[in-house]
Amino acid sequence: MLELKNIHKTFNPGTVNEKRALNGLDLSLRDGDFVTVIGGNGAGKSTMLNVISGAYSVDEGSIFIGGADVTRLPEYKRAPYIGRVFQDPMMGTAATMQIEENLALAARRGQRRGLKKGITRAEREEYRELLKILGLGLEDRLTSKVGLLSGGQRQALTLLMATLRRPQLLLLDEHTAALDPKTAAKVLDATETIVRRDNLTTLMITHNMRDAIAHGNRLVMLYDGRVVVDVRGEEKRRLTVEDLLEKFNQASGSTEADDKLLLS
Amino acid sequence: MFINTLLNALPGVAAQGLIWSIMAIGVYITYKILDLPDLTVDGTMCTGGAVFIVFSSAGWNPWSALLAAFLAGMIAGLATGLLHTACGIPAILAGILTQLGLYSVNLRIMGQSNRPISVDKYDLLVSARNVREWSLSNPILVCLLFTAATIGVLYWFFGTEQGCAVRATGANPSMARAQGINTSFTTVLGLMLSNGLVALSAALLAQYQGFADVNSGRGAIVIGLAAVIIGDVLLGKVFRNFALKLTSVVFGSLIYYLVYQVVILLGLKSDDMKLITALIVALFLAVPYWKGRYFTKHAKKGAGSHA
Numbered sequence: 001m002l003e004l005k006n007i008h009k010t011f012n013p014g015t016v017n018e019k020r021a022l023n024g025l026d027l028s029l030r031d032g033d034f035v036t037v038i039g040g041n042g043a044g045k046s047t048m049l050n051v052i053s054g055a056y057s058v059d060e061g062s063i064f065i066g067g068a069d070v071t072r073l074p075e076y077k078r079a080p081y082i083g084r085v086f087q088d089p090m091m092g093t094a095a096t097m098q099i100e101e102n103l104a105l106a107a108r109r110g111q112r113r114g115l116k117k118g119i120t121r122a123e124r125e126e127y128r129e130l131l132k133i134l135g136l137g138l139e140d141r142l143t144s145k146v147g148l149l150s151g152g153q154r155q156a157l158t159l160l161m162a163t164l165r166r167p168q169l170l171l172l173d174e175h176t177a178a179l180d181p182k183t184a185a186k187v188l189d190a191t192e193t194i195v196r197r198d199n200l201t202t203l204m205i206t207h208n209m210r211d212a213i214a215h216g217n218r219l220v221m222l223y224d225g226r227v228v229v230d231v232r233g234e235e236k237r238r239l240t241v242e243d244l245l246e247k248f249n250q251a252s253g254s255t256e257a258d259d260k261l262l263l264s
Numbered sequence: 265m266f267i268n269t270l271l272n273a274l275p276g277v278a279a280q281g282l283i284w285s286i287m288a289i290g291v292y293i294t295y296k297i298l299d300l301p302d303l304t305v306d307g308t309m310c311t312g313g314a315v316f317i318v319f320s321s322a323g324w325n326p327w328s329a330l331l332a333a334f335l336a337g338m339i340a341g342l343a344t345g346l347l348h349t350a351c352g353i354p355a356i357l358a359g360i361l362t363q364l365g366l367y368s369v370n371l372r373i374m375g376q377s378n379r380p381i382s383v384d385k386y387d388l389l390v391s392a393r394n395v396r397e398w399s400l401s402n403p404i405l406v407c408l409l410f411t412a413a414t415i416g417v418l419y420w421f422f423g424t425e426q427g428c429a430v431r432a433t434g435a436n437p438s439m440a441r442a443q444g445i446n447t448s449f450t451t452v453l454g455l456m457l458s459n460g461l462v463a464l465s466a467a468l469l470a471q472y473q474g475f476a477d478v479n480s481g482r483g484a485i486v487i488g489l490a491a492v493i494i495g496d497v498l499l500g501k502v503f504r505n506f507a508l509k510l511t512s513v514v515f516g517s518l519i520y521y522l523v524y525q526v527v528i529l530l531g532l533k534s535d536d537m538k539l540i541t542a543l544i545v546a547l548f549l550a551v552p553y554w555k556g557r558y559f560t561k562h563a564k565k566g567a568g569s570h571a
Contacts, residue, residue, distance in 0.1 A: 053442070094436045094439055097431060113428075
């Protein structure tokens with residue numbers, strides 16, 4: 001489904017701020033894989049998602065989605081394959097537009113936009129039903145501006161938008177990190193429900209090791225722009241936080257990173 | 265005495281206000297919808313008039329000449345759009361570059377710095393001469409129809425899929441791209457539409473005044489902003505629907521020209537109006553900032569702090 005081959009990405013090359021974010025990253029996802037991604041700050045997690053979505057171009061390597069080489073495609077041309085939820089609740093929605101308008105934009109992801117109506121009556125009914133699933137009362141506020149919603153409501157809406165047209169790949173970039181624990185749990189539940197329902201191939205970055213262990217069928221740890229731990233299936237199910245730390249120390253060759261990883 | 269003179273001037277105020285409102289609506293598209301200040305309009309505000317007069321003098325009928333002016337404006341918007349999106353130049357600078365280049369282009373089009381056109385010799389749609397007549401050729405009526413048609417067409421367009429894509433681009437470009445919108449294309453499209461309308465307004469103004477001047481666009485962007493901001497401040501709370509928002513721009517433009525007329529009658533020269541306009545716009549832009557900074561009673565609610 002997704003294949004990353006030997007991806008290199010360096011920011012500000014040749015300056016004092018040079019930062020090697022991805023350093024020969026290889027990763028291959030099978031159809032229906034739900035992969036949680038962990039790693040310390042600067043390990044390259046967000047860069048990996050941004051490289052997949054096309055927000056950043058790669059210095060070296062290639063990216064395949066569903067067999068198609070998308071390495072050179074601009075961001076908007078990859079959008080048909082990809083649904084995204086960002087860490088910042090402000091990023092995924094248009095604040096000055098209505099809830100239903102945002103959904104209508106998402107419903108046309110990957111389609112030619114012409115001079116037909118931007119939103120139809122039939123769509124409105126459909127959105128009302130879909131919003132009910134979230135259980136946030138948004139179904140009665142279709143024409144409210146998204147800017148009036150809370151961070152949690154916006155993330156839930158973004159999640160709905162990302163999956164409105166079934167994406168081949170769902171990218172979640174710490175999408176609950178900016179929310180309070182209760183809301184985060186709600187949004188995570190909704191994520192689990194939707195991913196299971198549509199059997200979506202998913203990459204979910206999280207800072208929370210317990211979430212990383214509790215969700216998905218596969219866990220990947222990045223360190224220094226590379227995959228250093230890759231656990232799946234039965235092994236993943238039996239995984240504990242202690243195991244993860246142990247694995248991390250083996251991979252990075254030090255123990256000092258313990259706190260860094262735990263605290264980050 | 266003063267009131268009488270003012271009343272006498274009112275028809276002219278209405279006609280000019282309506283003509284400039286089309287220009288201000290163009291500014292609204294870039295400034296409010298695309299969230300991108302476009303300075304091209306200072307150049308386009310002359311280009312439209314120049315193209316109209318040249319084509320009209322060459323014997324074209326006014327509707328074709330008007331269309332030519334509109335297309336010329338769109339080309340100017342295209343230039344700025346490509347400088348911005350394809351060449352990565354910041355929008356403000358891209359607009360300034362096009363505007364500067366247009367100065368030469370406008371002189372080339374007209375062949376001289378000022379070009380008159382007589383309503384006696386040519387078939388014109390509006391003329392200041394008829395502004396007090398009760399007839400179908402009264403410029404107030406004609407301009408009212410143009411303004412209404414502009415609002416109608418824009419209301420329709422920004423409700424379409426493509427129009428929504430343009431709005432999304434201005435509201436949140438990263439979200440727009442994530443939804444598969446080519447934001448470079450929508451930005452260029454918005455700039456073209458905006459400058460096309462500005463040129464249309466310029467073409468009407470040239471007919472109304474009976475001439476086009478290479479300097480007639482100077483400061484146009486600020487007048488457009490003034491109309492947008494005045495309309496928003498006075499009617500923004502009441503007018504929420506998109507068509508009404510555009511209507512508030514028209515009111516803003518009319519009020520601007522009313523104030524303009526009053527100031528002139530009070531004895532200031534029209535050259536002084538540029539300073540006054542700049543001050544008005546600066547003040548209206550500063551007030552919301554001051555309000556937020558010095559008169560905040562409650563801390564702003566963080567977006568992520570509650571659900």
